[in-house]
Amino acid sequence: MKCALVTGGSRGIGRAICVKLSAMGYHVLINYKSNATEAGVTLSTVTNSGGSADTLQFDVSNKVEIKQTLGNWITANPDKHIEVLVNNAGIKDDSLMLWMKDEQWDSVVKTSLDSFFYVTRLVLDDMLMQRYGRIINIVSLSGLKGLPGQTNYSAAKAGVIGATKALAQEVGRQNITVNCIAPGFIKTDMTEGLDERELRKLIPANRFGTVEEVAHAAGFLASAQAAYITGQVLSVNGGLYS
Numbered sequence: 001m002k003c004a005l006v007t008g009g010s011r012g013i014g015r016a017i018c019v020k021l022s023a024m025g026y027h028v029l030i031n032y033k034s035n036a037t038e039a040g041v042t043l044s045t046v047t048n049s050g051g052s053a054d055t056l057q058f059d060v061s062n063k064v065e066i067k068q069t070l071g072n073w074i075t076a077n078p079d080k081h082i083e084v085l086v087n088n089a090g091i092k093d094d095s096l097m098l099w100m101k102d103e104q105w106d107s108v109v110k111t112s113l114d115s116f117f118y119v120t121r122l123v124l125d126d127m128l129m130q131r132y133g134r135i136i137n138i139v140s141l142s143g144l145k146g147l148p149g150q151t152n153y154s155a156a157k158a159g160v161i162g163a164t165k166a167l168a169q170e171v172g173r174q175n176i177t178v179n180c181i182a183p184g185f186i187k188t189d190m191t192e193g194l195d196e197r198e199l200r201k202l203i204p205a206n207r208f209g210t211v212e213e214v215a216h217a218a219g220f221l222a223s224a225q226a227a228y229i230t231g232q233v234l235s236v237n238g239g240l241y242s
Contacts, residue, residue, distance in 0.1 A: 002027065004028050004086065005028075005029040005084070005119075007086065007089035007115065009031050009086075010035050012186075012188035012190070012211055013186065013188060014042075014086075014089070015041075015042045015045065016212050016215035017086050017215045018042050018053065019045055021084060023049070023219075024222065026084060027051075028051065028054075030055045031055075039055045056069060060115035061115060063114070067118070067122070070119065071122055074123075083133060084134045085135045086136045086222075087120065087135070087137045087160070088138040090112045093107060105151075105152045108153050109156045111156075113155075120135060127174070128171065131175050132175050133175070134221065134222045135164075135167070135176065136180070136181060137164050137179070138214075138218075139157040139158075139160050139164075139180045139233065140157045140183060141182055141183070141184045141240065143160065144158075144235070157182075161233055164179065169231065172230055177221070177230035179226075180234065181235075182234065183209065184203065184235065185209065185237070185238075186210065196208050203239060204239030204240070206238075209236060209237070217234055
């Protein structure tokens, strides 16, 4: 069985990517940390559309949970192969660096950057055995240009971009691609508090993006047709550049 794992798949961009990959024929593993209700909505959305999915609860910032839950799933399901991994889970905890607390730095870096390492390393072994895989890392405009008040978030996402480019060179011969998608301002829970009327003046497309537009980009990078694209950062930002 061909599977796709989406971390942070319970809401927003993650949910839209789960739906997209299901439509492409993948059995989707919907990772979530604690919100079982929202994960259930994603599961129902996929199954009601004729797809198949399971939820997989673990905290991507906790390497012990990753190894226990995801590692045990991989061991218990030798006939199921995760062909597509979307490292989507992430959090923001903004503050000027002068006032940023240790916990704010640690939690954001662990959730975005550390999780990329521990989740991808587990999934990569089978991809190498199968000589096929698609790894898609959801980063951010913040990781490309940096944003004030987000030294933690910008550092984490920039780190994932660097790791993506390095890993792409390591596994390219095995028909495994590794790419990033860098969303700009997308209508999600994370942007609800932003002034869209003012910010869209900075965006050539003059609007915030939708989660479906990000999911479409993920679907393309996950496809067989994207086999010659690796080590890249695809910006989905309406023309907003640094």
